[in-house]
Every structure is written in structure tokens, then in C-alpha cells.
Amino acid sequence: MIVHEIRDWDDAYENGANIPNGSEYPQRWVAPAAAFRDSARAQLGVAYGDGARHRYDLFLPEGTPKGLFVFVHGGYWAALDKSYWSHLAAGAVARGWACAIPSYELCPDVTIAEITAQIGAAIDHAAGEVGGPIVLSGHSAGGHLVTAMMCHDSPLGAQTRDRLAHVVSISGLHDLRPMLKTSRNASLRLDMDSAEAGSPALKRPLEGVRLTAWVGGGERQEFLRQTALIANVWRGLGAPTLEVAEPDRHHFNVIDGLADATSPLMRAALDPVEAP
Structure with a gap:
């Protein structure tokens, strides 16, 4: 019999120190993100609210878009901004x-619940600019935020919900209760009530929306467990789910496939939506 016990919760959710050359991130993303912005057809800094950070960048294809794809960044709800991820x-x-x-x-300027509402407002606004089906993707804390959009209490407006086809959570955090055991909670300011209220794994998924739970095969055990958890629970509630542990990927390079139209990640995200 093997007994699994977590003794160091900070280490269980620490990525940078447990990845070779992990200290190079997020700086490694700055140059490719800036280069893509410089060359892309884009509307930068579109306001979806009154706050200084209530902005999104919208990157456009040639011709009429097939639909709206959204990427929500991570950073444990407490770091980074849209500028690091443009190339994705x-x-x-x-x-x-x-x-x-x-x-x-x-965080700590706002709560995770307030961030969740802001992401709903951003997606609603972008959905008003671009027609067609909607596919959401998010990484780490962003994976939590996009799965929150397909919960029964989603902050999305009714018209946006009706267009939501697929949610791709990449290394997402779907049960917030373990955060209470980490030092990060000094910034997140969760208690048990707010952690439970904000955990997609404890909620019902919207009907008719697919979930893909994607994670790097070389990630920390807690990210593997969190990925398996949401897929397992929501599959049991009737949601069509796909769970993938991509080999030889860690927490920081697992998102690289978003930049490649032919990658396994992008095929999983868009092929089912584009199929006739």
C-alpha cells in the first residue's frame, strides 16, 4: 500500500523552481509576443470596462473570422498581463x-471572484465584435478562469453562452481549496467559503459545451491531479470531455502549441468545432 501525502504545499504548486531554466520565464515570452504584435492584423488595447487593466488585444485573420478564440493567461491570479502572450x-x-x-x-487588489467576472465581461465584449462559435483557452490560473465560464453560474451573457462551443483548460486549477494551504493565499485572500464557491470542479457544467483538460506530462503532480479531477467530475455530470497529458511538456512550454496551427493542442481545440 502506498500512502500519498503532501507535506509542502508551496512546493507542490511551485513551477519555476522545479523546471530546468525555469527562471527564464516569463521573460522568454516577451520578444516573440512583441514580434507577433508588430506583424499581426490587430486591434490593441480594446476596452471592455473602466479599469486600466480592462483591456484585450484582438488579433484578426484575413477575411471574415470563422469564430472567436480566446486565451486567458495565468500567473496565479496575481501577476502578468496580456502583453506576454500575443504570439500564442x-x-x-x-x-x-x-x-x-x-x-x-x-490579487490582492481584487478577489478571484471579481477577476472571474472581469473575464466574463471581456469575453462578452469580444463576442460582440466577432461572430461565430466561441472557443476559450486558458493556462494555469487562466485555465480556472475559462472553466468558470462553462459552469452553471457562468458570468457570460446568455447570447455568449449560446455560442460557447469548447473550453480548453491548459494546466488549470479547478479546485481552489488547496490554495488555502499555500503562502500564495496571502495575496489570494481565499477562505474555505470563497474557495469552494470559486471552484469549477465543485460545480455543474453548462450543457452542450465540450471540455478539453490538457496538461504537460512532466508537470507537478498537483497539476496532473487537478486536470484529471475536472475531467473526471464533469464527465460524470454528462459533459463531453477529453483529457490529455502531452508527453515531454512542462508547465511553461505546454502552451507552445497554441502558436502552431497544426499542433496537437490546436487540432484538439479547433478540429471538432470546425468539423461539418
Whole structure:
């Protein structure tokens, strides 16, 4: 019999220190993101609210977009902004989709519940600019935020919900209760009530929306477990789900496939939506 017990919760959710050359991130993304912005057809800094960080960048294909693809960044709800990730729009744009990448306010200035509402507002606004089906993707904390959009209490407006076809959570955090055991909670300010209320794995999924739970095969055990958890629970509630552990990928390079229209990640995200 093997007993599994987590003794160091900070280490269980620490990525940079447990990845070779992990200290190079997020700086490694700055140059490719800037280069893509410089060359892309884009509307930068579109306002979806009154706050300084209530902005998204919208990257456009040639011709009429097939639909709206959204990428929501991570950073444990407390770091980074839309500027680090622009190059990840390349795969969707090459497939003929528009891609929106929003910023949002950060903890501790706001709560995770407030961030969730802001992402809903950003997606609603972008959906008003681009027609067709909607596919959401998000990484780490962003994976939590996009799965929150397909919960029964989604902040999305009714018309946006009706267009939501697929949610791709990449290394997402779907049960927030473990965050209570980490030092990060000094910034997140969760208690048990708010952690439970904000956990997609404890909620019902919207009907008719597909979930793909994607994770790197070389990630921390907690990210593997969180990925398996949401797929398992929501499959049991009737949601069509796909669970993938991509070999030889860690927490920071697992998102690279978003920049490649032919990658396994982009095929999983868009092929079922584009199929006749």
C-alpha cells in the first residue's frame, strides 16, 4: 500500500523552481509576443470596462473570422498581463479565427471572484465584435478562469453562452481549496467559503459545451491531479470531455502549441468545432 501525502504545499504548486531554466520565464515570452504584435492584423488595447487593466488585444485573420478564440493567461491570479502572450494567437489566426487575449486586475487588489467576472465581461465584449462559435483557452490560473465560464453560474451573457462551443483548460486549477494551504493565499485572500464557491470542479457544467483538460506530462503532480479531477467530475455530470497529458511538456512550454496551427493542442481545440 502506498500512502500519498503532501507535506509542502508551496512546493507542490511551485513551477519555476522545479523546471530546468525555469527562471527564464516569463521573460522568454516577451520578444516573440512583441514580434507577433508588430506583424499581426490587430486591434490593441480594446476596452471592455473602466479599469486600466480592462483591456484585450484582438488579433484578426484575413477575411471574415470563422469564430472567436480566446486565451486567458495565468500567473496565479496575481501577476502578468496580456502583453506576454500575443504570439500564442498565431495558431488560431492561421486557422482563420480571431483571437482575443485579455488582461484583468490582479490579487490582492481584487478577489478571484471579481477577476472571474472581469473575464466574463471581456469575453462578452469580444463576442460582440466577432461572430461565430466561441472557443476559450486558458493556462494555469487562466485555465480556472475559462472553466468558470462553462459552469452553471457562468458570468457570460446568455447570447455568449449560446455560442460557447469548447473550453480548453491548459494546466488549470479547478479546485481552489488547496490554495488555502499555500503562502500564495496571502495575496489570494481565499477562505474555505470563497474557495469552494470559486471552484469549477465543485460545480455543474453548462450543457452542450465540450471540455478539453490538457496538461504537460512532466508537470507537478498537483497539476496532473487537478486536470484529471475536472475531467473526471464533469464527465460524470454528462459533459463531453477529453483529457490529455502531452508527453515531454512542462508547465511553461505546454502552451507552445497554441502558436502552431497544426499542433496537437490546436487540432484538439479547433478540429471538432470546425468539423461539418
